[in-house]
Amino acid sequence: xxxxxxxxxxxxxxxxxxxxxxxxxxxxxxxxxxxxxxxxxxxxxxxxxxxxxxxxxxxxxxxxxxxxxxxxxxxxxxxxxxxxxxxxxxxxxxxxxxxxxxxxxxxxxxxxxxxxxxxxxxxxxxxxxxxxxxxxxxxxxxxxxxxxxxxxxxxxxxxxxxxxxxxxxxxxxxxxxxxxxxxxxxxxxxxxxxxxxxxxxxxxxxxxxxxxxxxxxxxxxxxxxxxxxxxxxxxxxxxxxxxxxxxxxxxxxxxxxxxxxxxxxxxxxxxxxxxxxxxxxxxxxxxxxxxxxxxx
Numbered sequence: 001x002x003x004x005x006x007x008x009x010x011x012x013x014x015x016x017x018x019x020x021x022x023x024x025x026x027x028x029x030x031x032x033x034x035x036x037x038x039x040x041x042x043x044x045x046x047x048x049x050x051x052x053x054x055x056x057x058x059x060x061x062x063x064x065x066x067x068x069x070x071x072x073x074x075x076x077x078x079x080x081x082x083x084x085x086x087x088x089x090x091x092x093x094x095x096x097x098x099x100x101x102x103x104x105x106x107x108x109x110x111x112x113x114x115x116x117x118x119x120x121x122x123x124x125x126x127x128x129x130x131x132x133x134x135x136x137x138x139x140x141x142x143x144x145x146x147x148x149x150x151x152x153x154x155x156x157x158x159x160x161x162x163x164x165x166x167x168x169x170x171x172x173x174x175x176x177x178x179x180x181x182x183x184x185x186x187x188x189x190x191x192x193x194x195x196x197x198x199x200x201x202x203x204x205x206x207x208x209x210x211x212x213x214x215x216x217x218x219x220x221x222x223x224x225x226x227x228x229x230x231x232x233x234x235x236x237x238x239x240x241x242x243x244x245x246x247x248x249x250x251x252x253x254x255x256x257x258x259x260x261x262x263x264x265x266x267x268x269x270x271x272x273x274x275x276x277x278x279x280x281x282x283x284x285x286x287x288x289x290x291x292x293x294x295x296x
Contacts, residue, residue: 002031018054025051026064029071038071045071059100062091066104073111082111082120102128102140109147113154121151142168142175153184158191179205179214183221190225198225 005028012021029044045068052061069084085108092101105128112121125147132140145168152161165185168175182205189197202225205218219238226235 002028005031018051019057022048022051022055022057022064023060026060026067029064029067033067033071038074041071042068058091058095059097062088062095062097062100062104064088065091066100066107069107069111073107076114078111078115082108082115082117085111098131098135099137099140102132102137102143105131106140106143106147110150113147113151116154118151118155121147125151138172142172146175146178146181149181149184153187156191158188161185161188162192177204177208179209180217182208183218187221187225190228195229198229 005024008024009021009028012024015021025044025048029041029048032038032041032044045064048064049061049068052064055061065084065088069081069088072078072081072084085104089101089104089108092098092104105124109121109124109128112118112124125144128147129141129144132138132144145164149161149164149168152158152164161184165181165188182201186198186201186205189195189201202218202222205214209215209218219241223235223238226232226238
């Protein structure tokens with residue numbers, strides 16, 4: 001429920017305390033985000049964004065843009081998502097929050113991969129891995145290597161992918177792998193002729209899957225792998241189940257231009273209100289001037 005935070009929003013709306021007003025809208029955005037009401041979250045984060053120009057709290061501003069990027073990502077609007085993550089990384093840099101910055105760069109990489117901008121993804125990923133190595137941040141080195149595996153898979157660099165995966169496991173044997181990583185490795189094994197390893201990686205992917213997107217990815221990729229192996233019956237089965245799950249996600253994707261446009265509508269209305277206020281001010285000054293002239 002947003003009932004408690006709404007009290008804070010209403011209170012700070014009547015004050016000049018812009019920082020706390022910004023925080024109030026940010027937290028209501030988080031409440032909506034956690035409730036999966038992403039279109040409402042986008043509006044609240046946008047209101048917080050407008051108030052950010054009055055604040056030097058770079059960490060909080062970075063968080064606003066991070067969660068704005070997350071909300072856009074839920075609607076598959078990867079272009080706006082990438083822009084938000086890029087701005088977030090810049091504010092984290094100003095706040096000297098390297099770990100936050102590297103996470104934002106990882107999110108940015110994923111957005112570029114999803115948007116098929118592989119050159120940009122590669123450039124950001126090189127920056128991430130370099131800064132993680134320079135600061136001996138092993139958690140972010142692992143995340144960078146996982147992102148690189150995803151990029152190699154998207155670029156069909158299967159040999160490089162398997163080498164990187166073996167290097168990652170050798171260096172960090174306790175690394176927590178994603179379902180996407182296991183499916184990338186399974187696909188690479190199919191192309192490398194290591195057919196006896198494929199099913200074990202698919203099973204591992206299922207074991208760590210967490211949500212609908214993981215289910216769709218596993219089913220669709222498994223179908224492509226089985227088709228490559230000319231195992232058409234399991235390929236058809238996986239494609240069927242993946243298609244059923246994907247149908248509802250496609251419906252969400254088709255609604256995203258309307259939902260993510262709400263932020264643009266909010267900003268346009270904000271600019272319109274400013275123009276109206278300026279017009280009213282100019283009109284008042286003009287009328288006042290005329291009255292003074294007539295009086296004189």
